Amino acid sequence: MTIETDFFRQVMGQFATGVTVVTTRSKDGLAGLTVNSFTSVSLEPPLVLICVDLNSTALPFIRESGKFAVNILTSEQEHLSRCFATTSSERYEHFCNASFHFASTGSPILDGALAFIDSRIIAEYPGGDHIIFLGSVEAMGTNGYAAFAHEEDLEQSNLTEEMNGNASHGNKLKHKEPESPLVYYRGKYRHLTHGYQRPSLASYVARDVE
Numbered sequence: 001m002t003i004e005t006d007f008f009r010q011v012m013g014q015f016a017t018g019v020t021v022v023t024t025r026s027k028d029g030l031a032g033l034t035v036n037s038f039t040s041v042s043l044e045p046p047l048v049l050i051c052v053d054l055n056s057t058a059l060p061f062i063r064e065s066g067k068f069a070v071n072i073l074t075s076e077q078e079h080l081s082r083c084f085a086t087t088s089s090e091r092y093e094h095f096c097n098a099s100f101h102f103a104s105t106g107s108p109i110l111d112g113a114l115a116f117i118d119s120r121i122i123a124e125y126p127g128g129d130h131i132i133f134l135g136s137v138e139a140m141g142t143n144g145y146a147a148f149a150h151e152e153d154l155e156q157s158n159l160t161e162e163m164n165g166n167a168s169h170g171n172k173l174k175h176k177e178p179e180s181p182l183v184y185y186r187g188k189y190r191h192l193t194h195g196y197q198r199p200s201l202a203s204y205v206a207r208d209v210e
Contacts, residue, residue: 014185016183016184018182018184021081022071024058024067025108026061030095030108031062047136047137049133059131072113072117074112074180077113103141105139109141119135121133121136122134
């Protein structure tokens with residue numbers, strides 16, 4: 001008996017995830033792809049990982065550049081998720097007409113994203129029909145705040161004027177109300193409801209269930 005691909009996809013689809021667009025910039029230009037295989041790995045030091053299909057056209061761009069940015073999408077950015085998942089001229093020639101800025105590595109930070117994590121690749125591992133990239137976080141930001149691992153990267157960043165602040169390792173952004181994330185569940189895009197909200201478990205309990 002074997003594990004069928006369709007059933008594996010169906011089972012994994014029971015796990016709701018956020019939706020991201022991973023971007024990079026190499027000598028050959030810009031590239032981006034829709035990714036939900038993304039997770040944090042370590043707090044000390046800050047590390048994240050992404051999984052990229054071996055057949056992805058963005059893979060050689062990521063490998064050549066040695067860096068990537070994870071853009072966590074809002075519920076208003078479903079069109080970007082769809083575009084960066086297609087094989088279209090809009091994606092390959094026009095970067096899905098997305099507006100963006102740069103933080104630390106030069107990878108595009110999509111305007112309006114719920115949050116971003118800008119990383120440099122420190123390791124690559126085989127993962128079946130995917131490649132696993134481990135990234136060291138160089139900059140990140142969300143909901144009115146951005147932080148940089150290195151003070152000199154503040155000078156290289158061209159984030160919007162409202163993102164320019166006065167801290168050596170962090171920039172205060174213009175405060176705004178938190179937006180809802182774009183969610184993917186059972187093969188479909190979903191939006192969170194604000195009708196049900198409960199505080200999370202205590203931190204010591206959370207550590208026990210990791």
